[in-house]
Structure formats: C-alpha cells, structure tokens
Amino acid sequence: MNNVTKLSLAFLFGAVGVVRLIPHPERTSHGFGELFHTTSDPHAAQMRILPGSDEEHFTVVETQGKNCKPHWDNICAPPYHYHTFQNETFEVTKGMIKIKLDGEELVLRKGDGPLTIPHGHHHTFIKAGNDDMEVLVTLRPNPGNKGQRFFPNLFGTIRDKGPSLPQILYIFCTNGVRLSDIPWPIHEVMCVATRVVAPILGYRHEYPEYEWKE
Secondary structure, X not given: OOHHHHHHHHHHHHHHHHHHHOOOOOOOOOOOOOOEEOOOOOOOEXXXXXXXXXXXXXXXXXXXXXXXXXXXXXXXXXXXXXXXXXXXXXXXXXXXXXXXXXXEEEEEXXXXXXXXXXXXXXXXXXXXXXXXXXXXXXXXXXXXXXXXXXXXXXXXXXXXXXXXXXXXXXHHHHOOEEEOOOOHHHXXXXXXXXXXXXXXXXXXXXXXXXXXXX
C-alpha cells in the first residue's frame, strides 16, 4: 500500500469520524392520523395515513392548500420521480390535480375516477387552479408494509430540522423510489453506494421514533 493510498484511507476514515460526531436532529414520535407537513410551510401541503393498509396496498390523503401554487417549480410539487415496483393510483376528492406523466400533462378532477400510474413511469403532481385540492394516493403492492415506514420516516426527518442528502437517498433507495432527473445507471450506482456509506455515517432508512401505528 503506497503513501497516497494510506493518506486517502486516513482522510476517508477521519472524515467519517467527524461526520459521526455531528449530532443528528432530535427525533419526535408520530401518531396514527397525524398530518405530516410535506413542506416547511404548514399552510401548504399535508399528508395523512389512512387505516386499513396491508401488504397489498397503502393509502394516504394529501391536501394542498392556499400556499400551494399551480406550477411545477412550487414547493408543493413532489420531485419528478418513478417507482421501481409499485403502481400509484390517484383519486381526487376535492378540487383539481395536475399530473405530469412521462413528460405529458393532464388534469384530474373530482368525479373523474381513479388514475393508475404503473411502476417505471415518471410522474409528479400539483394542484390545478387556486382552490384547495385533496387526493387519495394508493400504492400497490406494499410488501413488508413499506409505505407505512417510508412516508413517516421521510417527512419525520424533514420535520425534525431537515435531513441530509445521504438520509434522503437512503430512504428513497430502500423503498424503490428513484428521481427522474438522474439517469438510471447513475442512480442505481448512487443507491448501492448510499446503502454502504449511509449506515457508516450513522443514518438509518427507518427509525423507531417514526413507527406508524394504526
């Protein structure tokens, strides 16, 4: 092992040690039915877990209020993404929703019935118009009750002072969520690396404080 390699390894382990000394945000518990703020604005977007979920499906209610704006660069729009194994169904119960699906835009209104987006298809959504929007979002299948852990851990870490990039990637990668703006091969390499590095840095993809209880 040459000196450059030794110095590189020493720097790497030293950096990991420093990062692990940085205190992580204090974690708070979430209870069933609690509204998760999906943005830093409590008057913007919120999500609530519904009872009755199992390994076949998982359903949440998302609302977007007055501080959500009907355009894609608004904080209420989830990042453009796709699921590696889950199909996602949207059913509007109030107002209108605008969905971007594989680059095309469509509007779904209350009474239009459900729209299912198969896994592997790129999508995001935002309310359409100025009125409040409410939509049922169902993910199928839900092996190991992943949904009940994914959303509480994602928004729990966001609520508790905000997560780091390794934390977000770790939660996404272990739950089959991929960001559309990152090319597939690069994203998969990032997921492999994150699964190795994140635990070393002291991160988990789920925390007991965020355990979902019906």
